[in-house]
Amino acid sequence: MTQTSQSLQCSSRSDVPFYMKTDSLQDKHDCIGDVRGIGLFIGVDLVTDRTTKSEATALAIHVKDRMRDKRILLGTEGPKDNILKIRPPLTIQPDDVDMIISTLDHILNERF
Structure with missing residues (x-):
């Protein structure tokens, strides 16, 4: 098996x-x-209201910056930059997934 197919x-x-x-x-x-x-490749659409789907651009930028403070890089996409773009490396391990999810959960719980 090649390294690429293992990845x-x-x-x-x-x-x-x-x-x-x-x-x-x-x-x-x-x-x-x-x-x-x-x-x-995962997109997380951040909104101020689920019913109206109003874009939460400021929150997305805050989350992106706070994740970067924790050394986790994500981007924002969409016409209003309210979609978190998560693209981990192919070599990501289950513990890494748990750490990313836990950190994102913690940051979303912060008062913004």
Whole structure:
């Protein structure tokens, strides 16, 4: 098995829990309007109101900056930059997934 195919095999083991764990944050945080993605590429849509789907641009920038303070890099996307773009490396391990989810959960609980 080549190193590339080993990395892809690790990716396929990690992506389902990562998506499911990210999706589970939506139940805990009203500011998450939607979680979508494929494989390890995940988008978390931050909103000020789930009903109207008003974009939470300031919150997305705050979360991105706070995650960077914790040495976790994510980006923002979308017309109003309110979608957190999570693209971990293919070599991500389950402990890394838990740490990212836990940190994101903690930051979303902070008063903004």
